[in-house]
Amino acid sequence: MDFLALAKASALAAGRLQREFFDKEVEIRRKGEIDLVTEVDLKSEKLIVDILKASGIPVLGEEEAKAEPVGRYWLVDPLDGTTNYAHRFPWFAPSIALMEDKQPVLGVIYHVMLDELFWAERGKGAYLNGRRLSVSRIDDLNNAVLATGFPYGIHEDPVKVVKAFHDFLVKAQGVRRAGAAALDLAYVACGRLDGFWEPHLKPWDTAAGILLVEEAGGKVSNYLGEPYDPFQNHIVASNGLIHKEMTKIASKYLP
Ligand code: IPD
Ligand code: CA
Ligand code: CA
Ligand code: CA
Numbered sequence: 001m002d003f004l005a006l007a008k009a010s011a012l013a014a015g016r017l018q019r020e021f022f023d024k025e026v027e028i029r030r031k032g033e034i035d036l037v038t039e040v041d042l043k044s045e046k047l048i049v050d051i052l053k054a055s056g057i058p059v060l061g062e063e064e065a066k067a068e069p070v071g072r073y074w075l076v077d078p079l080d081g082t083t084n085y086a087h088r089f090p091w092f093a094p095s096i097a098l099m100e101d102k103q104p105v106l107g108v109i110y111h112v113m114l115d116e117l118f119w120a121e122r123g124k125g126a127y128l129n130g131r132r133l134s135v136s137r138i139d140d141l142n143n144a145v146l147a148t149g150f151p152y153g154i155h156e157d158p159v160k161v162v163k164a165f166h167d168f169l170v171k172a173q174g175v176r177r178a179g180a181a182a183l184d185l186a187y188v189a190c191g192r193l194d195g196f197w198e199p200h201l202k203p204w205d206t207a208a209g210i211l212l213v214e215e216a217g218g219k220v221s222n223y224l225g226e227p228y229d230p231f232q233n234h235i236v237a238s239n240g241l242i243h244k245e246m247t248k249i250a251s252k253y254l255p
Contacts, residue, residue, distance in 0.1 A: 001055055003106055004121060007074075007096045010051035011110040011117065014044040014078055014094040018085070018112050028086050035152040036086050037063065044078035044094060052076075057098070062204045069203070075099050075230070077204035080109075081180030095182035097207035102229035107208025109186045118186040118212055126189050126215035135218040135239035136191035144194035144242050145174040147184040151200035161199065164253040168197070171249065185209025188237050189216040195238035195246050197223070199255035203230035210237060219243045223250035 018040055027039040045063045052059055052074050058067030061076040069075070074096065079085060081092030090113035098106040109118040118133075120126035126133040138144045146168055150161055169175050176193070178184065181201055187193040189212035207230040210220045221227065223234040225247040234255050236246045 003055060003098055004108070004119060006052060006055055007098065007106060007108040008117060008119060010048040011094045011096055011108045013051060014048050015110045015112040017044055017047060018079060018092065018094075022085075022088065022090070022113075026086075032152050033155060034083070036082050038079075038082060038086055040085065041079045041082055045076065048076055048078055048094065048096065052096075060204070062202065069099065069231070070101060073099050075104070075204050075207045077182060077202075080182040080205060084179045089179065091178050091183065092180050093182050093186070095204065095208045097204075097211065097230075099207060102231055104207045104211040104230070107211040109182045109208050109212065111183055111186070118189065120189070120208075120212045120215040122211065122215070124215070126212045128186075128190050133190045133212070133216040135188060135213070135216045136194050137241065138194045138239060139241040141171045141242050141245045142173060144172050145176065146172045146195045146197070146246075147176045147178065147187065147193050148196065149177060149179065149181050149184065149198045149201075151198075153200065160253045160255065164197070164250060167249045167252070168246075171245070181205040182209050185237055186212055188218055188239065189213045191216075191239070195236070195242050197234075197236045197246060197250050199223075199234045199253075201233065201235060206230045206235055210235075213237045221247060223247060223254050225251070
């Protein structure tokens with residue numbers, strides 16, 4: 001079975017649904033004070049699970065699909081960027097990874113409103129709409145544009161996150177906070193961003209994106225520069241050249 005084709009088909013189908021509802025009134029619930037889930041998140045996950053079912057491989061999704069993360073399983077964020085979606089800010093993506101234990105072997109991320117399909121397979125490179133990707137060549141933080149995000153617990157515990165943000169801000173050429181971690185990682189892979197860091201992400205936020213970055217020649221670690229897997233709660237991803245400079249800052253602000 002062509003798992004990549006299946007993952008792409010599921011991402012494109014979820015994307016179509018998300019585009020269709022983008023301008024409509026959708027039902028929104030709260031999982032926490034600022035942590036939203038829309039009916040489109042739930043519908044997208046159902047659609048993706050339904051398509052991936054053909055593989056016979058179990059699915060662990062952010063919303064309802066609850067496979068155990070062992071052996072081979074799909075790891076799915078049906079709509080990364082829910083706050084954006086709920087506010088009609090056109091920056092969100094389904095993110096789908098095929099996992100072997102803690103490591104992604106295949107990843108697909110679909111930037112819905114730009115119709116950009118990113119994918120990677122372990123050992124076979126990373127692609128955007130069929131074009132092979134490589135990370136940027138910026139080799140110092142001073143010339144780098146970085147991205148980050150803020151966890152849903154930011155109201156309760158903002159200090160470390162804001163201090164880290166400050167330290168990157170005064171070193172980098174620019175810092176972006178667009179609101180979809182999967183796209184931040186895809187953007188590091190294609191060289192539009194030079195680096196990314198964030199605490200408290202969930203496995204479905206990063207699984208597909210880290211494979212894209214690695215297959216595009218970049219580096220992914222935790223804040224300490226150690227090997228990262230998506231079940232850890234601090235990540236630095238970069239083009240490799242600015243990685244040490246980034247972990248030097250991030251390591252001071254371990255969550
Ligand atoms: C969120 C986004 C956001 C990040 C949050 C994530 P969701 O995922 O990736 O960029 O800063 O920490 O939880 O809830 O929109 O799928
Ligand atoms: Ca997410
Ligand atoms: Ca999500
Ligand atoms: Ca969410």
